[in-house]
Amino acid sequence: MKELKHAYLPPSFSERIAKGLGLSDRAVKATLALLAEGATVPFIARYRKEHTDSLDEVAIAAIRDEHEALQKLEERRESILGSLQEREILTEALKENLLKVESLAELEDLYLPYKVKRRTRALIAREQGLLGLAESLLAQNKGLDPEKVALAYVKTEGENPVANVEAALQGARDIIAEMVSEHKEAREKIRELFLRRGQLESKVSAKADPEKKAHYRDYLDYQESVANIASHRLLALFRAEAEGVISLSLRPEEDVAVYRLEPLYITHPTPSTPHLKQAIKDGYKRLLAPSIESEIRRQAKEKADEEAIKVFADNLRQLLLAAPLGPKSLLAIDPGFHSGCKVVFLNHQGQFLDNETIFPHPPQANIAEAATRLKKLIATHQPEAIAIGNGTAGRETEAFVRQLVARLSQKPQVMMVSESGASVYSASEAARAEFPDLDLTLRGAISIGRRLMDPLAELVKIDPKAIGVGQYQHDVNQNKLKKSLDDTVINCVNAVGVELNSASKELLSYVSGLGPSLAQNILDYRQNHGPFQSRLELLKVSRLGAKAFEQAAGFLRITNAKHPLDASAVHPERYALVEQMAKDLKVNLNDLIQDKNLRQRIDLERYVRDDVGMPTLLDILSELEKPGRDPREHFSSFSFAEVYKPEDLREEMVLPGIVTNITNFGAFVDIGVHQDGLIHISEMAERFIKHPSEVLHLQQQVRVRVLSIDLPRKRIALSLLVN
Numbered sequence: 001m002k003e004l005k006h007a008y009l010p011p012s013f014s015e016r017i018a019k020g021l022g023l024s025d026r027a028v029k030a031t032l033a034l035l036a037e038g039a040t041v042p043f044i045a046r047y048r049k050e051h052t053d054s055l056d057e058v059a060i061a062a063i064r065d066e067h068e069a070l071q072k073l074e075e076r077r078e079s080i081l082g083s084l085q086e087r088e089i090l091t092e093a094l095k096e097n098l099l100k101v102e103s104l105a106e107l108e109d110l111y112l113p114y115k116v117k118r119r120t121r122a123l124i125a126r127e128q129g130l131l132g133l134a135e136s137l138l139a140q141n142k143g144l145d146p147e148k149v150a151l152a153y154v155k156t157e158g159e160n161p162v163a164n165v166e167a168a169l170q171g172a173r174d175i176i177a178e179m180v181s182e183h184k185e186a187r188e189k190i191r192e193l194f195l196r197r198g199q200l201e202s203k204v205s206a207k208a209d210p211e212k213k214a215h216y217r218d219y220l221d222y223q224e225s226v227a228n229i230a231s232h233r234l235l236a237l238f239r240a241e242a243e244g245v246i247s248l249s250l251r252p253e254e255d256v257a258v259y260r261l262e263p264l265y266i267t268h269p270t271p272s273t274p275h276l277k278q279a280i281k282d283g284y285k286r287l288l289a290p291s292i293e294s295e296i297r298r299q300a301k302e303k304a305d306e307e308a309i310k311v312f313a314d315n316l317r318q319l320l321l322a323a324p325l326g327p328k329s330l331l332a333i334d335p336g337f338h339s340g341c342k343v344v345f346l347n348h349q350g351q352f353l354d355n356e357t358i359f360p361h362p363p364q365a366n367i368a369e370a371a372t373r374l375k376k377l378i379a380t381h382q383p384e385a386i387a388i389g390n391g392t393a394g395r396e397t398e399a400f401v402r403q404l405v406a407r408l409s410q411k412p413q414v415m416m417v418s419e420s421g422a423s424v425y426s427a428s429e430a431a432r433a434e435f436p437d438l439d440l441t442l443r444g445a446i447s448i449g450r451r452l453m454d455p456l457a458e459l460v461k462i463d464p465k466a467i468g469v470g471q472y473q474h475d476v477n478q479n480k481l482k483k484s485l486d487d488t489v490i491n492c493v494n495a496v497g498v499e500l501n502s503a504s505k506e507l508l509s510y511v512s513g514l515g516p517s518l519a520q521n522i523l524d525y526r527q528n529h530g531p532f533q534s535r536l537e538l539l540k541v542s543r544l545g546a547k548a549f550e551q552a553a554g555f556l557r558i559t560n561a562k563h564p565l566d567a568s569a570v571h572p573e574r575y576a577l578v579e580q581m582a583k584d585l586k587v588n589l590n591d592l593i594q595d596k597n598l599r600q601r602i603d604l605e606r607y608v609r610d611d612v613g614m615p616t617l618l619d620i621l622s623e624l625e626k627p628g629r630d631p632r633e634h635f636s637s638f639s640f641a642e643v644y645k646p647e648d649l650r651e652e653m654v655l656p657g658i659v660t661n662i663t664n665f666g667a668f669v670d671i672g673v674h675q676d677g678l679i680h681i682s683e684m685a686e687r688f689i690k691h692p693s694e695v696l697h698l699q700q701q702v703r704v705r706v707l708s709i710d711l712p713r714k715r716i717a718l719s720l721l722v723n
Contacts, residue, residue: 013067016102017032017070021063021066023063024053026053027055030048031044031052031063032063038547040513040551041060041061041487042491044060045057046494046569046619047573049615050612050613050615057487061487076104077098080107080111081098087114089114105295106184109188110184112182112187113179120174121171121174121178122175122178122179125170125171125174125175126175127160128161129153130153130162130168130171130172132153133168133169133171134172134175137173137176137272137279138272138276139272140268140270140273141270146169146272147165147169150168151168154167154168172279173278176275176283177279177280180261180264180287181284181287181288183264185264186264187291190257190260190289193252193257194226194251194292196227197227197252197253197256198252198296199223199224199226199250199251199252200223200225200226200229200248200249200250201223201249201250202219202222202240202241203246203247204221204245204246205244205245205246207244208244208246209244212240212243212245213245215245216236216240216245219246220245222237222246226250230665231307231664232663232665234300235301235305235476242475249293250296251289251293254284254285257289258280258284261280262276305476305477305480309476312464312473313485314662316464316469316485316489318662318699319698319699320455321455321456321492321495321631321632322456322633322698323632323635323636324456324630324632325454325635326453328348328384328453329381329382329383329385330453331345331381331386331449332344332386332417332448332449333386333388333401333445333448334389334419334422334442334445335391335392335394336393337361337363337392340357340359341360341370341393342355342442343357343358343374343445344445344449345381345383349502350449350450350457352446353381354381355442355445356377358370358373358374360397361400375404375408383412384413385415386401386405386413386414386415388401388416388448389416389419389444390670391419391674394416394419395644395674399642399644402414402639415638417448417449417452419444421462421463422448422462423440424462424466425447425458426441426443426444427440430504430506431447447461456493456507457504457507460504460507460509461506464488465485468660469662493507493510494510494511495631497555497556497557497569497628497630498511499557499558500522500535500557500558501526501559511552511556512551512554513550513552514548514551514552517543518544521541522541525542531558533561533562534558534561534563535556535558535563536572538552538553538556553571554569554570557569564589564590564593567627568627569619569627570623574612577607578592578620578624581602584606585598585601585602593624593627599621599624604618636701639656640655640671641655641656641671641672644673644674645673645674646673646674646675646711646714646716648673649671649673651706651708652705654703655671655705655706656701656702656703657669657703657718658670658699658702659698659699662692662693662697665680665681666678666679669702671718676716677717678715678717678718679692679720680717683707683719683720684696684720685720685722696720704718705718705721707719
């Protein structure tokens with residue numbers, strides 16, 4: 001942590017974080033200590049449960065993020081104190097107040113009157129010497145005659161002239177208006193009013209493009225409370241504004257706002273009162289309201305971003321952890337009309353061995369030749385499955401392949417696979433490095449096949465934003481989005497575990513403690529020395545030291561290794577403990593792993609010590625039951641109904657589908673017509689649900705009823721049928 005000269009550190013950062021997140025101070029302190037030592041989130045969650053009271057990855061990441069936010073607050077506090085001290089305007093009282101506040105908004109409110117300003121109307125009035133007149137008005141003396149007092153400030157000569165009495169009074173009002181806008185209590189009152197009663201209103205731009213207006217027709221002349229608006233509607237409004245379709249305003253009722261401000265300055269009726277009222281109203285309209293509006297808009301956007309990012313991360317997690325087909329040989333097809341269908345054969349390890357291009361669709365429509373070539377590939381390689389991309393010509397290709405397979409004695413499974421992101425991978429540096437001599441479409445077909453075999457291993461090669469499971473992902477804070485998605489990928493990769501001797505550089509890069517550089521060094525070592533024989537051999541990899549080994553080893557698997565625990569999630573630091581368990585039972589380690597009765601005889605209490613508690617011991621026992629087990633669901637096949645385009649649909653049709661995306665307002669479902677349908681949240685259950693994720697998850701197979709088809713707007717409305 002950067003040392004801060006002035007910074008006020010609360011009794012404990014950990015206490016504030018614990019209180020904010022509803023966690024124990026002990027667990028937060030331990031987590032911060034481990035993070036400071038360089039431990040990763042997955043490592044802490046999996047192998048340091050005793051320290052953290054078994055916090056999961058989400059809680060640990062939240063502690064990390066809250067700590068970073070507090071550090072930024074302290075850095076900003078230090079910057080403000082330094083600026084004030086340098087300008088010799090830092091009093092002890094101001095310093096004490098700045099050191100006490102615990103939020104960035106409060107800190108900025110306190111600093112606002114002391115900021116170096118551009119030449120405002122109030123600053124010009126101060127240069128004219130009108131501060132005294134402003135103070136006279138604020139004093140609210142009953143015997144004061146504002147015009148007479150102002151006359152003394154009129155000067156027609158000199159550097160900063162004041163033309164007349166009215167100019168003097170206007171200048172004094174400008175000073176008071178700025179005071180109002182910078183007053184901490186005034187800002188707090190107006191901020192609270194905006195949050196509680198602020199109304200977002202949209203007005204159609206006269207220059208709006210008609211096509212864009214049609215797209216955003218639900219948000220033209222729209223109004224909703226900022227306190228209640230759903231994140232997806234807010235992001236839609238901001239996007240419409242950014243595209244010039246609407247203008248947005250966010251204000252509470254002006255008279256209510258001014259009414260709240262007046263008691264801060266007006267204590268009793270005096271001749272000064274009209275001037276004070278005018279200044280307060282001007283200060284609110286011209287200075288305070290725009291400032292708070294910008295702040296509340298920013299806060300609302302940040303909150304909406306957080307919700308949208310969470311939706312994206314949840315969807316990505318479900319997609320990455322989708323059930324794998326497993327190591328099976330298969331044909332993978334990237335469908336197409338004009339350019340034909342690119343067919344590749346991959347062996348059970350995902351290695352590319354053969355390819356063919358067929359043209360079963362118009363304009364060529366060489367159906368007989370395409371069937372002959374495909375049958376030859378099937379006969380030669382005897383694939384266990386056929387994966388077909390779900391993009392252009394996908395359903396037509398599926399129909400062609402199913403008809404062909406139905407006439408064969410050997411019938412490989414035929415499955416549709418999402419193409420989202422496959423084109424991004426095809427043009428990526430990773431794809432070019434692996435297949436420098438193949439064109440993009442063949443690389444795309446390989447990616448489609450590998451995605452069926454192991455979604456996680458293939459999808460980590462693609463920028464998560466290109467996978468297509470987000471909600472307004474291009475509108476949210478991109479740095480926060482990237483951080484959240486990176487966390488999600490890292491957690492998923494480490495939850496599943498990685499086969500050390502077959503993993504790609506991209507997959508290894510996400511393993512706890514590694515990264516791209518060490519991942520490449522592992523590949524280089526594997527290339528030069530052959531497969532790893534043990535986890536300990538990792539220490540021979542260039543620049544992979546003890547700390548990286550500690551963080552990574554438990555998440556790396558070596559199937560058929562000499563030491564049986566190298567294929568498990570048991571960390572090498574606990575091998576001696578497990579070996580002691582076997583020794584105490586007078587059996588060898590393999591017997592302990594293979595015999596359930598032996599494991600049931602283990603008295604875990606005997607092995608509790610200072611650095612090993614019951615959570616770790618229970619994890620070890622669970623891992624011994626199924627060493628290296630894959631936590632993902634088992635794969636189940638799926639096929640669409642015989643509808644191929646939106647025009648084939650009719651209302652009340654009941655169809656099978658696959659959930660492709662989940663948002664706050666509903667779920668999108670692929671029903672095989674090249675246009676996903678939407679199940680609105682109101683059509684998911686007979687009971688009230690707060691979020692679609694209560695009912696559905698990504699890649700879930702569902703049955704839906706068609707409610708309506710809007711061909712011009714490319715919208716299909718669906719209702720979920722409960723089995």
